[in-house]
Amino acid sequence: MMDLKYGASREKPREDAAMKRFRGHRVGQFIHWGLYALPAGRWEGKDVEFAAEFLPRVAKIPQHRWEALANDFTLADFDAERWADTAVALGARYMTITTKHHDGFCLWPSAHTDFHMGNTPSGRDVLGELVAAYEARGIDVNFYYSVLDWRHPDWRFTLENDADNLAFARYLDFAMKQLVELAERYPSVKGFWFDGTWDESVKANGWWTWEVERMLKERIPGVVVNSRLRADDFGARHVDSNGLLMGDYESGYERRLPEPWDRSVAAHDWEACMTIPQASWGYHQGPWAQSTLKHPWDVVDMIAHCTSLGGNFLLNFGPRGDGSMAPAEVEIARTVGQWLGVNGEAIYGCGFAEGWEYPGWGYFTQDSSTGQVFAVVTREPASGRIRLELPTGMELVGLQLLGSAGHPFNEHPFKRLAGSVFEVDLGGATSAGPLVFALET
Numbered sequence: 390m391m392d393l394k395y396g397a398s399r400e401k402p403r404e405d406a407a408m409k410r411f412r413g414h415r416v417g418q419f420i421h422w423g424l425y426a427l428p429a430g431r432w433e434g435k436d437v438e439f440a441a442e443f444l445p446r447v448a449k450i451p452q453h454r455w456e457a458l459a460n461d462f463t464l465a466d467f468d469a470e471r472w473a474d475t476a477v478a479l480g481a482r483y484m485t486i487t488t489k490h491h492d493g494f495c496l497w498p499s500a501h502t503d504f505h506m507g508n509t510p511s512g513r514d515v516l517g518e519l520v521a522a523y524e525a526r527g528i529d530v531n532f533y534y535s536v537l538d539w540r541h542p543d544w545r546f547t548l549e550n551d552a553d554n555l556a557f558a559r560y561l562d563f564a565m566k567q568l569v570e571l572a573e574r575y576p577s578v579k580g581f582w583f584d585g586t587w588d589e590s591v592k593a594n595g596w597w598t599w600e601v602e603r604m605l606k607e608r609i610p611g612v613v614v615n616s617r618l619r620a621d622d623f624g625a626r627h628v629d630s631n632g633l634l635m636g637d638y639e640s641g642y643e644r645r646l647p648e649p650w651d652r653s654v655a656a657h658d659w660e661a662c663m664t665i666p667q668a669s670w671g672y673h674q675g676p677w678a679q680s681t682l683k684h685p686w687d688v689v690d691m692i693a694h695c696t697s698l699g700g701n702f703l704l705n706f707g708p709r710g711d712g713s714m715a716p717a718e719v720e721i722a723r724t725v726g727q728w729l730g731v732n733g734e735a736i737y738g739c740g741f742a743e744g745w746e747y748p749g750w751g752y753f754t755q756d757s758s759t760g761q762v763f764a765v766v767t768r769e770p771a772s773g774r775i776r777l778e779l780p781t782g783m784e785l786v787g788l789q790l791l792g793s794a795g796h797p798f799n800e801h802p803f804k805r806l807a808g809s810v811f812e813v814d815l816g817g818a819t820s821a822g823p824l825v826f827a828l829e830t
C-alpha cells in the first residue's frame with residue numbers, strides 16, 4: 390500500500406446511523422435549477438441541442454449577456470412547497486439541489502461573490518426556502534456544488550505556470566469559503582454532492598479535496614460526501630492510488646448504471662444519477678429534449694436495478710425558468726411514486742441479495758434488516774413465466790404478489806422444475822407496472 394496523505398479515509402463502508410439512513414433511502418430527487426432554466430436550451434431563437442445547463446459554453450454566450458439573465462430570474466412561479474410535494478409524490482426520501490452549477494450563479498445570497506440570488510429581482514434565499522419545505526416533509530436535503538466555475542477569474546482548467554498556481558490557489562480559497570458558508574447557513578443539510586472536479590487543476594490539488602471533506606465532517610457530523618469530490622496525492626479520482634474508495638459513496642454513474650450482473654459494485658455504497666430527458670439536466674424546452682422523456686416503468690426498472698446492487702437512484706428534475714416544475718416530469722414522478730407506494734418495501738431499506746444470481750427478467754432485492762427477498766419483474770418474458778433459481782439447497786415455500794392484499798404466500802401458482810429452479814406463471818398477476826413478489830423460502 391502507498392503511504393497517501395490525501396487518500397481514502399477508510400477501507401470499509403461507513404456503518405454509522407447517518408450513512409445507514411442515506412443508504413436506506415434508495416430513491417432521491419435531483420434538481421438542476423439556475424439561470425440556464427430561463428433560455429432553456431434556446432438562444433437567439435435557435436434550439437441548441439445540448440444539455441441546457443451548458444448553454445453559455447456551447448452557444449458561446451458573452452459573459453455580460455449571461456449575467457443579465459439574473460435580472461429575469463424573478464421566481465414568479467417558484468414555490469418550494471410545491472417542489473417538495475413533487476418529491477413526496479415521487480417517493481423520494483432525499484433531495485439534492487444545485488447550489489452553484491458550472492456558470493457560478495449561486496442559489497443563496499453568498500457573501501463571497503456578487504453572482505447570487507441576492508442580486509436578482511426577488512432576492513429570495515432559494516436554498517433556505519427549499520431546506521425548510523423539504524425537511525418539513527421529512528425529506529433530507531443534500532447540496533450539489535460545482536467546483537468548476539466558468540465565471541470566476543481565478544478558475545483554471547490546467548496549471549501551466551506560477552501565475553496559474555497563484556490564481557487557482559485564490560480560487561480554491563474562494564470555494565472553501567463558500568462551502569464553509571453553506572455549512573454555516575444550512576447546518577441541517579445531510580450531504581454534499583460535488584461535481585466539476587475532472588480538470589487537471591483540481592486533480593493537482595488533492596489536498597484541497599481532502600480538506601473540504603474534513604471541514605464539512607467537522608462542521609456537520611454525519612454529513613455524507615460523494616466520491617466525485619476527491620482526488621488523492623497523485624490525482625487519482627473517486628478511488629485512491631491504493632484502490633480504496635474516497636468519500637462515502639461512489640458517484641461515477643451519471644446517466645448510466647452498472648451492468649446488472651456486476652455484483653462487485655455491491656461491495657461499497659454508490660449512487661447513480663439520471664435525467665428524465667435523454668441528456669439535459671437543466672430544463673430544455675426543445676423537442677430534442679422533450680421528445681425523449683423516460684417512461685415511468687423505465688424509471689422503476691432503474692430504481693430496482695440500483696437497489697439490487699446496493700445503490701441509490703437519484704432522478705433529476707429540471708424546473709422551468711419561472712420556478713414551476715415541468716408538468717410532464719411531475720406526471721412521471723406521480724406514476725413512479727404510486728408504484729413505490731405499493732412496492733416500496735422491495736426498495737426502501739433493501740439492497741443486494743447475496744447468493745441470488747441476476748435472473749434477466751428483473752432483479753432480486755433483499756431487505757437489509759429482515760432478510761426478506763423480493764423478485765421485481767421488470768421484463769416479463771414472452772412466455773408469461775419466470776424462472777426463479779434459488780441459492781443452492783434453498784426451497785421456495787410460497788410467494789406473494791405485493792399489493793394483492795390478503796393473498797397468502799402460497800396463493801400465487803409456481804412449480805419446481807428441478808433442484809432449486811422453480812417456475813412462476815405470471816398469468817393473472819395484475820398490478821400497475823412491474824410486478825413484485827415477496828418470496829417465502
Ligand SMILES: C#C[C@@H]1N[C@@H](C)[C@@H](O)[C@H]1O
Binds near residue numbers: 643
Ligand atoms: C458534466 C456535467 C454535469 N454533471 C451532471 C450531474 C450535471 O450537473 C452536468 O451538467
